[in-house]
Amino acid sequence: MKLGAMKPQRRNRLLLILGLVGGLGLALTFVLKALNSNINLFYTPVQVIAGEVPMGARVRAGGMVEAGSIRRSDGSLEVAFIVSDLAGAAFEIRYTGILPDLFREGQGVVATGTLSQDGVFFAEEILAKHDEKYMPPEVAMALDATRQDPLQP
Amino acid sequence: MIVELGHFCVVIACLLAFLQVVLPSIGLKQNNAQLMASASSLAYGVFVFTLLGFLALIHAFVTDDFSVGYVASHSNTRLPLQFKVSALWSAHEGSFLLWTLVMSIWTMMVARFSAPLTTDMRARVLICLAALGFGFYLFLLLTSNPFERALPFYPAEGADLNPLLQDFGLIVHPPLLYMGYVGLSVPFAFAIASLWGNTLDVSWARWSRPWTNLAWAFLTMGITLGSWWAYYELGWGGWWFWDAVENASFVPWLIATALIHSLAATEKRGVFKSWTVLLAIFGFSFSLLGAFLVRSGVLTSVHAFAVDPERGAAILMFLVPVIGGSLLLYGARAWDLRSRVTFKRSGRESFILGNNVLLTVSAAVVLLGTLYPLGYEALTGGDKISIGPPYFNAVFVPLMLALMALMILSHRSRWWATDRSLLTAGQGVFTAIAAVAAIGVSVVMGPIKLWIIGVAWLAFMILLNLGYELHRRVRLKSNPFSRLFNQPLAVYAMVLGHAGIAVTALGIVTTVMLSEEADLFMAPGDRAEVGAYDVQFYGTNNIEGPNYVADRGRVEVSRAGEIIATLFPEKRRYLASQSIMTEADIHVRSLGDIYVALGEPLENGAWAVRVHIKPLVRFIWFGGILIALGGVLSIFDRRYRAPVARSSRQAPPAPSREAVHG
Numbered sequence: 001m002k003l004g005a006m007k008p009q010r011r012n013r014l015l016l017i018l019g020l021v022g023g024l025g026l027a028l029t030f031v032l033k034a035l036n037s038n039i040n041l042f043y044t045p046v047q048v049i050a051g052e053v054p055m056g057a058r059v060r061a062g063g064m065v066e067a068g069s070i071r072r073s074d075g076s077l078e079v080a081f082i083v084s085d086l087a088g089a090a091f092e093i094r095y096t097g098i099l100p101d102l103f104r105e106g107q108g109v110v111a112t113g114t115l116s117q118d119g120v121f122f123a124e125e126i127l128a129k130h131d132e133k134y135m136p137p138e139v140a141m142a143l144d145a146t147r148q149d150p151l152q153p
Numbered sequence: 154m155i156v157e158l159g160h161f162c163v164v165i166a167c168l169l170a171f172l173q174v175v176l177p178s179i180g181l182k183q184n185n186a187q188l189m190a191s192a193s194s195l196a197y198g199v200f201v202f203t204l205l206g207f208l209a210l211i212h213a214f215v216t217d218d219f220s221v222g223y224v225a226s227h228s229n230t231r232l233p234l235q236f237k238v239s240a241l242w243s244a245h246e247g248s249f250l251l252w253t254l255v256m257s258i259w260t261m262m263v264a265r266f267s268a269p270l271t272t273d274m275r276a277r278v279l280i281c282l283a284a285l286g287f288g289f290y291l292f293l294l295l296t297s298n299p300f301e302r303a304l305p306f307y308p309a310e311g312a313d314l315n316p317l318l319q320d321f322g323l324i325v326h327p328p329l330l331y332m333g334y335v336g337l338s339v340p341f342a343f344a345i346a347s348l349w350g351n352t353l354d355v356s357w358a359r360w361s362r363p364w365t366n367l368a369w370a371f372l373t374m375g376i377t378l379g380s381w382w383a384y385y386e387l388g389w390g391g392w393w394f395w396d397a398v399e400n401a402s403f404v405p406w407l408i409a410t411a412l413i414h415s416l417a418a419t420e421k422r423g424v425f426k427s428w429t430v431l432l433a434i435f436g437f438s439f440s441l442l443g444a445f446l447v448r449s450g451v452l453t454s455v456h457a458f459a460v461d462p463e464r465g466a467a468i469l470m471f472l473v474p475v476i477g478g479s480l481l482l483y484g485a486r487a488w489d490l491r492s493r494v495t496f497k498r499s500g501r502e503s504f505i506l507g508n509n510v511l512l513t514v515s516a517a518v519v520l521l522g523t524l525y526p527l528g529y530e531a532l533t534g535g536d537k538i539s540i541g542p543p544y545f546n547a548v549f550v551p552l553m554l555a556l557m558a559l560m561i562l563s564h565r566s567r568w569w570a571t572d573r574s575l576l577t578a579g580q581g582v583f584t585a586i587a588a589v590a591a592i593g594v595s596v597v598m599g600p601i602k603l604w605i606i607g608v609a610w611l612a613f614m615i616l617l618n619l620g621y622e623l624h625r626r627v628r629l630k631s632n633p634f635s636r637l638f639n640q641p642l643a644v645y646a647m648v649l650g651h652a653g654i655a656v657t658a659l660g661i662v663t664t665v666m667l668s669e670e671a672d673l674f675m676a677p678g679d680r681a682e683v684g685a686y687d688v689q690f691y692g693t694n695n696i697e698g699p700n701y702v703a704d705r706g707r708v709e710v711s712r713a714g715e716i717i718a719t720l721f722p723e724k725r726r727y728l729a730s731q732s733i734m735t736e737a738d739i740h741v742r743s744l745g746d747i748y749v750a751l752g753e754p755l756e757n758g759a760w761a762v763r764v765h766i767k768p769l770v771r772f773i774w775f776g777g778i779l780i781a782l783g784g785v786l787s788i789f790d791r792r793y794r795a796p797v798a799r800s801s802r803q804a805p806p807a808p809s810r811e812a813v814h815g
Binding site: 027030031034035037038039040041042058060072074075076077096097098099101102112 | 388514518521522525529536537538539540541543544547548672673674732733734735750752753755756761763
């Protein structure tokens with residue numbers, strides 16, 4: 001049956017359905033594309049030093065801020081510190097800007113940014129624990145994966 | 154003792170809610186009007202006992218009864234009184250008690266204002282609400298009891314309320330938000346009751362409308378306040394983060410916005426009947442889903458409640474039968490709900506259809522971005538990802554622009570079909586005026602941005618068309634001025650709501666495009682330039698608050714040599730918890746905010762200082778308030794009041810369809 005030979009009502013409905021399906025497909029394509037280009041994978045310290053992080057990709061990484069590792073530069077807001085999984089794997093994070101209130105030595109942090117060639121993580125954003133009881137699930141996982149809780153021998 | 158009494162009262166409320174399900178159900182079966190009517194009296198009982206329980210817990214907070222575990226972990230003797238009260242809903246257990254209280258308030262209001270409904274429709278609605286309430290009480294009592302004592306060894310001093318929550322925002326934001334979340338259960342109950350009784354006609358939509366509008370207005374206000382609170386309290390200067398918890402409240406809002414429009418079409422024209430029912434079901438389902446996401450800890454969020462997987466499982470056990478059951482009922486009953494009504498492409502129905510498509514699609518893409526990390530983790534076996542704001546902006550903004558474009562013409566549309574001339578009259582002139590105004594705004598606000606011109610043009614077109622429609626309504630009368638105040642309230646409600654969208658959009662685009670943000674290293678006496686402003690830092694001094702000590706900075710902001718404001722941002726350390734808190738200081742001007750916050754202390758009295766210039770940021774919340782006001786105004790429209798008044802004086806309610814057939 002040719003499109004022109006159909007009853008106008010039926011033809012209209014067919015066109016409507018085709019239009020809807022086409023529009024929806026197009027929309028879905030755009031949405032998935034946007035979604036895929038905005039996925040930030042999380043990496044543990046072990047994965048970071050093993051070189052699993054693709055260079056230049058925007059990712060998230062984190063661990064515990066190592067005591068005594070925070071270094072500031074004079075006259076600017078540049079700060080560098082080491083995060084580790086408390087089991088030997090550690091890497092350096094550099095950041096310029098204001099750190100969150102809950103940022104402290106020995107606390108879990110999650111940084112979003114890129115890893116450079118020499119293994120330094122340049123962060124654009126640092127998130128720290130929201131309150132005393134709350135641990136970012138990623139950090140908890142990173143710690144769990146590599147060690148037993150020292151409080152429970 | 155009072156705490157135990159409070160606990161006992163909530164147990165009674167739970168039992169009463171159970172009776173409120175069982176007795177009227179038996180009444181329906183035996184056609185016993187008295188048993189059916191018991192649903193309303195029981196609704197009052199549930200409310201009274203929940204309120205007593207709630208007051209008992211407030212008493213425990215105010216009297217610093219730290220033998221109650223929940224009080225001990227969220228309050229402190231030095232906490233100011235208003236925060237002792239609001240600390241009640243600062244964490245999971247107490248906030249869920251507030252949730253059940255809000256549920257009992259809505260149920261009671263429905264019982265109070267539903268006299269004109271048929272006896273069995275009324276019973277069904279109240280049964281649905283009571284069943285939900287019963288589930289909530291069970292969850293509260295079995296998994297999240299805030300009355301639990303920590304005996305025999307309880308602390309002498311409480312652990313204190315999280316400093317971020319020691320704020321006016323905590324007092325008002327959760328109650329308003331919950332009124333919105335839980336209020337969506339009313340249209341849900343109306344929809345389920347109608348499906349159940351097979352009485353899904355136009356009167357269903359008529360009854361749902363004021364309730365939906367009110368719940369939606371509360372939700373709007375709750376979200377608006379939440380955004381404002383985050384802006385001034387978190388010290389980041391952001392007003393929306395596309396955070397999982399924010400999305401959890403935003404998705405129901407988008408669906409509810411679609412619902413209030415689709416209900417209008419169903420009521421006035423009898424179209425989209427089954428679609429409207431589906432929206433009513435989804436609106437409340439998403440607010441339950443939001444509660445699940447926030448309280449179970451399955452999503453990473455900056456403000457998730459303390460994590461407890463067991464609770465998550467319990468909510469899921471509640472969620473699945475409620476959503477699944479209602480969708481099953483929908484599938485069984487709504488399939489033959491074909492409306493015989495037609496409409497033309499130019500009719501108002503088409504505009505509402507467009508509105509519904511755009512809003513549900515935006516809800517879907519926001520939900521997708523929120524849940525995607527969960528699905529990804531499940532599929533890849535534990536890989537953690539996050540979806541950044543760029544995704545949400547990329548998919549959400551175009552949809553909203555389309556929605557605004559649609560809104561321009563929608564005000565002038567008529568039901569069934571609209572005369573072409575009615576849609577186009579004056580649009581040429583309006584286009585020109587809006588374009589000039591939009592360019593004007595962009596020039597006044599700073600460097601010219603196409604985004605601002607575009608969105609401002611849409612906003613002005615909406616406002617001009619709203620004005621045109623109002624003018625058209627009044628010009629026919631000899632005394633236009635009196636006529637202006639004689640329009641149905643629903644018209645003003647629509648004008649306020651849509652104008653609010655225009656105002657918010659203008660605020661968002663200007664803030665996003667023109668904000669100046671600087672994190673600065675500043676020693677005392679240092680001067681820096683941020684945007685068009687000069688900022689001078691004069692160091693800090695120590696001050697003492699009621700339950701904290703603080704470093705208080707002094708920052709002078711000047712423009713072209715003239716001092717505009719002196720700001721005093723604080724870095725506080727709360728004594729009980731030793732937690733650090735940033736208290737930003739904000740200078741509010743008509744064309745924008747100057748926002749200053751202290752970062753961390755550096756060497757020799759220098760500080761990291763955050764300075765934001767936020768043009769028109771207040772428009773975002775001002776628009777939100779307008780939208781909410783529109784929602785509140787609409788429920789006072791005469792059309793909704795009349796039947797209540799009439800029925801109390803006369804006339805037995807019309808028999809329901811079932812009664813006729815049966």
